[in-house]
Amino acid sequence: MDFRNCYEDDAYAAAYEKLEFPGTYYLAFRDLPGLFSRHAQGRRALDFGCGAGRSTRFLTRHGFDAIGVDISPAMVSRAQSTHPQGDYRLVADGELRQFAEESFDLILSAFTFDNVPTRDKKLALFTQLHRVLRPNGRLINLVSSPEIYWHEWASFSTKDFPRNRQARCGDPVEIINTALTDPRACVDILWPDDAYRDVYAAAGLRVLDVHRPLGRPDEPCAWVSETTTPPWTIYVLARDAAGSA
Ligand SMILES: C[S@@+](CC[C@H](N)C(=O)[O-])C[C@H]1O[C@@H](n2cnc3c(N)ncnc32)[C@H](O)[C@@H]1O
Numbered sequence: 001m002d003f004r005n006c007y008e009d010d011a012y013a014a015a016y017e018k019l020e021f022p023g024t025y026y027l028a029f030r031d032l033p034g035l036f037s038r039h040a041q042g043r044r045a046l047d048f049g050c051g052a053g054r055s056t057r058f059l060t061r062h063g064f065d066a067i068g069v070d071i072s073p074a075m076v077s078r079a080q081s082t083h084p085q086g087d088y089r090l091v092a093d094g095e096l097r098q099f100a101e102e103s104f105d106l107i108l109s110a111f112t113f114d115n116v117p118t119r120d121k122k123l124a125l126f127t128q129l130h131r132v133l134r135p136n137g138r139l140i141n142l143v144s145s146p147e148i149y150w151h152e153w154a155s156f157s158t159k160d161f162p163r164n165r166q167a168r169c170g171d172p173v174e175i176i177n178t179a180l181t182d183p184r185a186c187v188d189i190l191w192p193d194d195a196y197r198d199v200y201a202a203a204g205l206r207v208l209d210v211h212r213p214l215g216r217p218d219e220p221c222a223w224v225s226e227t228t229t230p231p232w233t234i235y236v237l238a239r240d241a242a243g244s245a
Helices: 011-016 024-030 032-039 054-061 073-082 119-132 162-166 193-202
Strands: 042-049 065-070 087-090 104-110 133-144 173-179 186-189 206-210 230-238
Touching: 011 162, 024 032, 024 230, 032 133, 032 206, 042 054, 042 119, 042 133, 054 065, 054 162, 087 230, 104 119, 119 133, 119 193, 162 173, 193 206, 193 230
Parallel strands: 042 065, 042 104, 065 087, 104 133
Antiparallel strands: 133 230, 173 186, 206 230
16 A cells, blocks of 8 residues: 555545545544644644645634645635635645744644654654744644544544554554545545654653543434544643753
8 A cells, every 4th residue: 555645635635625524533633722822822723734724623612823734735725715714824844944933833733643654754844843832832733543543533544444453553444434535535644642652752752641532422413423533532742851862
C-alpha cells in the first residue's frame, strides 16, 4: 500500500471542503472549547494542518485570532475561498520560518499528525511547533486513537481493512470517511500513545492533559462504537521548562 497525503488530491479536497462536524467528528470538536478555556491564555493561534479551513473557522468562532497553514495547495485555496477574510497560508513541509519564535498562544493540530509518516518527520515538526509556541502557550494535538482503525463508527468504516489489526507503530492503516462524498480510503500512519509521548519528550514538550472523548447516549447521533471506545485522543502540551531537545 502506497503512502501519500490524500489531502493533496483535488477531488478529495473538494469533498473535504463540505465537511463540518458530522457523526464521529462531532466528538473531536465537542470538548475543545472546554480545553481552550482551561488551558489557553492568549488569543493568537496557529492552526497547523488547517485543511479546507474547518478547524481554523472553529478557532475563529471561539475568539481566536487564527492563522491556518497547510502543505496542500488544493486545501489552502478552498479554505481561503470559503472564508475570504481568513488568513490561510501554503507552507512547504516543515517550513515555519515565516513565524517568529514564541509567537503563538495556542497551536491546534487537528488530525494533521495522522498523515505524517516517520518519527523523524514528526520530531522535526514538533520541534518547529515548540519554537513558535510562547513559553506559556499550549499545543493541542488532536489525533486518531489506534482503535479507530479497528472498529465501525457513526461516520467511519474500517471493516474492509482487516490488516489494520496487525499494524504496528509506523505502519500504514486504511479508513473510509463515510461522511465524505468521496468514498476512497485514506491511508494514515498508526502511532500509538507511547510513541507520541516519546516524540513529545524528544521535542521538549510536556503532556499536561490527555482527553479521550466518548459519545453519550442522549446525543442526537447514532453512535456505533463511540460510547465505549474513544475514537480520538486529544493531547494538551506545553513547552518543557527544561527547553527543547
Ligand atoms: C485530516 S486533514 C485535517 C484538516 C483540518 N485540521 C480539519 O480538521 O478539517 C489534515 C491536513 O494536514 C495537512 N498536513 C499534513 N502534513 C502536513 C505538514 N507537514 N504541514 C502542514 N500541514 C500538513 C494535510 O495536507 C491536510 O490538509
